[in-house]
Amino acid sequence: MTPPNTRKRLGTITHGSLLEGLEMRLLPEVSVEELRAGKFVVVEGDTHRFFSMITDVTLSAEPPDILRSPPAKHQLLARVLHGEQTYATVSLRPMLMLDHRDAAQPDWSEEHLQPVKTIPVHFSEVTEATEQDVAKIFGREERDALHSRFFHMGTPLDMDTPVCINLERFIERSNGIFGKTGTGKSFFTRLVLAGLIRNAKVVNFIFDVHNEYGWGSRREAGAGKKQFAKGLKQLFPDRVVVATLDPESAKTRDVKPDLDVRIPFSSIEPEDIVPLAAELNLPPAAPESCYCLYNRYRKEWLSKLLHYEQQELKELATEVGAHPESISALYRKLIRLRNLPFMSEKGKDDIRKLIDYIQEGKHVVLEFGRQSSLVVYLLVSNLLTRRIHELYVGKTEKYLATQDLKDEPTPLIITLEEAHRFLNPVAARQTIFGTIAREMRKYYVNLLIVDQRPSGIDDEVLSQIGTRMVALLNDEKDIAAVLTGVPGAPSLRSVLAGLDSRQQALVLGHATPMPVVIRTRNYDEVFYESLAPMKSAGASVEDFY
Amino acid sequence: MSSGVSKETAPDAKSCYKLCEQESVSSDASRKPIAEVIQSSTQRVVAQCTQRKDRPPIALPPPFGSLVLIEGEPETVGVVCSITTSGYDPARRPTALELPLNKLYEEYPELPELLVTEIEAIPIACAAEAGFIQGTPPTPPPLHAGVHPFPASRLGALVDDLHFLRLIYDASTATGEELLVQTLRQMFLQAPSLQTRQEWLLRVGKELARVSKEDYDRLRYILERLER
Numbered sequence: 001m002t003p004p005n006t007r008k009r010l011g012t013i014t015h016g017s018l019l020e021g022l023e024m025r026l027l028p029e030v031s032v033e034e035l036r037a038g039k040f041v042v043v044e045g046d047t048h049r050f051f052s053m054i055t056d057v058t059l060s061a062e063p064p065d066i067l068r069s070p071p072a073k074h075q076l077l078a079r080v081l082h083g084e085q086t087y088a089t090v091s092l093r094p095m096l097m098l099d100h101r102d103a104a105q106p107d108w109s110e111e112h113l114q115p116v117k118t119i120p121v122h123f124s125e126v127t128e129a130t131e132q133d134v135a136k137i138f139g140r141e142e143r144d145a146l147h148s149r150f151f152h153m154g155t156p157l158d159m160d161t162p163v164c165i166n167l168e169r170f171i172e173r174s175n176g177i178f179g180k181t182g183t184g185k186s187f188f189t190r191l192v193l194a195g196l197i198r199n200a201k202v203v204n205f206i207f208d209v210h211n212e213y214g215w216g217s218r219r220e221a222g223a224g225k226k227q228f229a230k231g232l233k234q235l236f237p238d239r240v241v242v243a244t245l246d247p248e249s250a251k252t253r254d255v256k257p258d259l260d261v262r263i264p265f266s267s268i269e270p271e272d273i274v275p276l277a278a279e280l281n282l283p284p285a286a287p288e289s290c291y292c293l294y295n296r297y298r299k300e301w302l303s304k305l306l307h308y309e310q311q312e313l314k315e316l317a318t319e320v321g322a323h324p325e326s327i328s329a330l331y332r333k334l335i336r337l338r339n340l341p342f343m344s345e346k347g348k349d350d351i352r353k354l355i356d357y358i359q360e361g362k363h364v365v366l367e368f369g370r371q372s373s374l375v376v377y378l379l380v381s382n383l384l385t386r387r388i389h390e391l392y393v394g395k396t397e398k399y400l401a402t403q404d405l406k407d408e409p410t411p412l413i414i415t416l417e418e419a420h421r422f423l424n425p426v427a428a429r430q431t432i433f434g435t436i437a438r439e440m441r442k443y444y445v446n447l448l449i450v451d452q453r454p455s456g457i458d459d460e461v462l463s464q465i466g467t468r469m470v471a472l473l474n475d476e477k478d479i480a481a482v483l484t485g486v487p488g489a490p491s492l493r494s495v496l497a498g499l500d501s502r503q504q505a506l507v508l509g510h511a512t513p514m515p516v517v518i519r520t521r522n523y524d525e526v527f528y529e530s531l532a533p534m535k536s537a538g539a540s541v542e543d544f545y
Numbered sequence: 546m547s548s549g550v551s552k553e554t555a556p557d558a559k560s561c562y563k564l565c566e567q568e569s570v571s572s573d574a575s576r577k578p579i580a581e582v583i584q585s586s587t588q589r590v591v592a593q594c595t596q597r598k599d600r601p602p603i604a605l606p607p608p609f610g611s612l613v614l615i616e617g618e619p620e621t622v623g624v625v626c627s628i629t630t631s632g633y634d635p636a637r638r639p640t641a642l643e644l645p646l647n648k649l650y651e652e653y654p655e656l657p658e659l660l661v662t663e664i665e666a667i668p669i670a671c672a673a674e675a676g677f678i679q680g681t682p683p684t685p686p687p688l689h690a691g692v693h694p695f696p697a698s699r700l701g702a703l704v705d706d707l708h709f710l711r712l713i714y715d716a717s718t719a720t721g722e723e724l725l726v727q728t729l730r731q732m733f734l735q736a737p738s739l740q741t742r743q744e745w746l747l748r749v750g751k752e753l754a755r756v757s758k759e760d761y762d763r764l765r766y767i768l769e770r771l772e773r
Contacts, residue, residue: 065761076772077765080750 007127010035011090013043016119021055021491022092024126028083032057035090037498038506038517040129040156045120048097051113051129051137051514055491056091092126093491094119095514096137110137110513131161137513138163141199151195152530153469153507154518163507163518165467167200170511171411173466174437176419176449178482183471184503186212187523189415189450190232192469196413197236197363198531204363205354205388206232206415207381209372213415214242214365215255229523232365235531241362243354245342245380246369257367261350263343263383265303270294272383273334275422275431279375280333285326292322303345305331306338340376351387358388361410378421385414385432389445396443409444419449420456428458437461455481466510472499486515578691579607580664582615585685587668590615590623592692594662606664610727612695612703613666615686622677622695622703623666624713624728626720630662666692667716669709676702679709697735704732704745707752714756722763725753726770733771746771
């Protein structure tokens with residue numbers, strides 16, 4: 001333990017409430033400009049040490065007369081008033097507390113930390129947190145181990161000590177990465193995915209709608225601007241499979257996918273079409289028509305429908321017992337599916353293959369190439385996720401029946417971009433993703449939601465999110481949305497609004513003992529190097545270029 | 546108590562106060578009082594300035610706002626808050642003589658015997674073994690005790706604790722802010738260096754800000770006067 005007197009003193013506690021947080025009077029010798037929202041500080045109470053975060057900083061003057069004719073900055077009067085009549089107060093949000101008796105032991109760890117149930121006494125001293133505090137609270141990544149419970153995500157704003165997330169806890173729930181466009185969401189996601197692949201016993205399925213996770217992607221800023229960052233396939237060649245819906249695009253980008261995905265019409269079921277109602281502008285009766293066709297032709301329903309000529313549709317309608325106009329409307333809307341290059345009449349069902357990869361424990365990145373229209377994205381992701389869902393429900397039920405640890409399914413994380421398209425209040429009730437976000441935890445399937453518009457996501461889904469990593473958000477609605485269900489949300493708002501637009505994020509939730517603002521780790525050679533122990537012996541990353 | 550103050554301590558001081566000290570040092574090495582207590586209470590001490598036959602004018606009182614040290618057990622520190630010169634016999638009112646000052650004493654050599662200068666001082670501290678105890682002294686200084694200019698060498702010990710400012714601040718309500726401003730000015734003139742002076746100024750300012758609490762305008766006025 002670091003003795004309190006070696007820590008830099010910042011101020012004393014003057015007000016406090018469990019609900020509203022603490023208020024610290026800043027020492028006159030500490031400049032208010034040294035303090036940033038999100039900074040990590042320690043309050044030494046009588047019996048407990050409170051780990052807290054700065055949420056707001058205020059300038060105050062007493063008596064208020066001073067402000068009527070304020071002195072010039074360098075006048076004697078200004079210096080005289082500084083610190084006593086004119087002073088700064090700092091709002092703190094205590095996040096964790098630690099008994100002094102535990103703190104006295106040199107080997108205290110995050111297990112000794114308790115949630116905050118009280119507040120420190122008057123005039124408790126506030127000091128800067130030390131590197132040791134950060135290391136103890138956020139754990140340490142064991143570089144040499146095959147699996148490390150912790151994964152180094154970044155550092156606190158004013159320190160160089162790693163802040164880690166607890167991956168074991170991370171994979172227990174659905175998680176979210178939010179931030180407006182250009183704040184480094186993709187790099188953050190890639191970082192998390194690399195961490196999961198490197199350290200956690202988990203399988204990832206990534207819907208890579210912008211083709212940025214599998215293979216290299218251009219950096220938008222920072223030291224390596226205009227350079228290309230390595231993709232997951234390059235980092236973990238043996239463990240990652242890249243599949244594509246658009247081999248042409250892959251070829252142009254000089255990417256060698258492991259699988260060109262072909263989806264036969266027979267794989268599509270009415271449930272896959274229904275969620276597209278809004279995007280395809282389907283008539284209200286479309287679902288019934290789909291089911292009518294499905295009842296009659298089963299797996300062949302779609303190919304049957306799309307092979308009819310417009311004038312013969314009446315016949316078909318009569319045959320299946322649906323309204324001719326409705327069938328005709330459905331036909332007009334769905335005919336565009338026939339033009340999608342990855343849809344095939346018959347033949348191999350690559351969905352099965354993708355599922356097999358998952359079963360083998362391979363991480364799958366599904367690139368969309370140029371097929372990134374919303375309809376395709378919705379159709380394919382819904383289609384696949386439904387199959388995966390079925391698979392995992394089956395696996396879990398088997399495990400529950402045998403209770404044999406060998407049968408326990410490997411947790412699966414589905415990475416979903418533009419998540420508000422699937423999880424908006426309407427879609428969340430129809431698509432499979434809503435179900436996963438709400439209750440698939442029990443079936444070992446979780447989502448990693450990546451989104452720039454969290455306010456578009458259903459509240460019920462948001463409230464179930466375990467860990468949130470939030471980069472800069474400006475819209476009040478979005479800020480309110482990401483803080484749904486977070487205790488002490490109002491005080492975190494200012495922290496969020498104060499983030500830099502690059503490489504900074506607020507991490508909070510299940511996988512971290514307390515909310516923390518981090519400067520995210522660089523996604524560079526050093527990072528690639530740190531992943532090394534898990535790389536397969538034979539294949540060098542360079543071979544894949 | 547040591548005798549007076551050396552010339553080096555405040556080389557740039559041109560005040561009467563300094564002149565007065567030098568005089569006391571040169572005229573009597575074992576310190577001669579500049580006044581004698583003729584009325585004493587814990588709140589206010591009245592002293593009559595010593596006649597100066599060697600050099601007119603008749604008496605050279607310590608300036609308004611200056612610190613004085615009054616003999617006794619213990620010694621008392623006071624702040625000069627009033628200076629009055631009047632006729633010796635209250636029944637005989639002085640009349641105008643219409644002479645230039647330098648001729649005055651040649652024409653009327655008896656004049657010093659007929660006039661008397663009195664000072665009033667507010668006791669603000671008393672001497673203790675180590676430095677001073679600030680505040681109203683437990684007993685008033687004895688009658689007929691000698692009054693001396695406060696030696697600059699002991700100023701540091703006095704300024705260690707600034708509680709006396711409150712007494713002067715309260716007392717200065719009668720004289721506007723003048724007493725306070727003058728007292729502090731006199732003190733700062735005695736500061737051993739410019740840096741110390743700046744430090745004192747800041748410390749005094751902070752103490753005054755505490756004392757003046759709600760009266761921001763008064764604080765501002767005092768500090769602006771002191772800064773000039």
